[in-house]
Structures are given as C-alpha cells and as structure tokens.
Amino acid sequence: MDRRFPKTHRITQRSQFQRVYRFGRRIETPFFVLYYLPNDSGRHRLGITASKRMGNAVLRNRLKRVFREVFRNCPIPGIPGLDIIVNTKRSATTALFQSLEAEFRSGVQMIARNSAG
Numbered sequence: 001m002d003r004r005f006p007k008t009h010r011i012t013q014r015s016q017f018q019r020v021y022r023f024g025r026r027i028e029t030p031f032f033v034l035y036y037l038p039n040d041s042g043r044h045r046l047g048i049t050a051s052k053r054m055g056n057a058v059l060r061n062r063l064k065r066v067f068r069e070v071f072r073n074c075p076i077p078g079i080p081g082l083d084i085i086v087n088t089k090r091s092a093t094t095a096l097f098q099s100l101e102a103e104f105r106s107g108v109q110m111i112a113r114n115s116a117g
Contacts, residue, residue: 003072005068005072008041008043008045009043009044009045009046010045010046010047011045011046011047011083011085012047016045016047016083017047017049017085019037019083020035020036020037020047020083020084020085021035021085023037024036024037024083024085025037025111025114027107027110027111029103029106029107030089030091030103031088031089031091031092031095031099031100031103032067032086032087032088032089032092032100032103032104033086033087033089034084034085034086034087034104034107034111035084035085035087036082036083036084036085036111037082037083038079038080038081038082038083038115039081039082039083040081041081042080042081043081044071044076044079044081044082044083044084045081045082045083045084046067046068046071046084046085046086047083047084047085047086048063048064048067048068048085048086048088049085049086049087049088050063050064050088051088053090054088054090054092054093055093059093063088063092063093066097066100067086067088067100067104069097070097070100070101070104071084071104073101074101074104074105074108076108076111076112077112078112078115079111079112079115082111084111086104
C-alpha cells in the first residue's frame, strides 16, 4: 500500500493558502484551527502551518507528520474536493495522537454538515 503524501494532495503555494484564508470558512478546536474552501481539483488537499511559537523544528515537523497521517486516515464524505489548512496551536504539541485525530475527525464532520446545509 502506497503511504506517500504526493504534491497533488498538498497546498504548496502562498497564493493557495491566502485564497483559503480569504474566502474559506473557519472551525476552531482546542488544538488547531481549520480553514476550508471547496476547490475544483476534485481531490482534497492539505496545508499545515506550525509557527516557531510551537517549539523547535523537531517538534514542528512532528506535528506536521501527525496531521498528514490524520488527514490520510480521515475520509471526508459528500464533498468532492476541499482545500483544508490546519493552523496548529501550542496545545497540540503536548496532545496525544488519538486526541488530535479525534479533533480532526470532529472538524471534518462539522465541515460536512456546513457544506450539506
């Protein structure tokens, strides 16, 4: 099974981030803030921001790896393509993987509800 995270599933350019921030919607959780906006690509894409306030590079990279894994394992039903940005909060640095995954799934469920209605 291929577990890579290809560029087609990532938000990579600053202009893409800015588009989601400007026109997208926002969901705040205890560990992160989700910004999301439907896209025309037909696939879900993920962008992650972890500022230096989170801690050193090792900690920031760990958070990014965790959120990529959570994104890979979390189906997003009913919406053909979304750009999702995760802005991490400092509380995420001490959270368990299961807690982050549960919050992300909860956020995705809110996105699905908001998009359906």
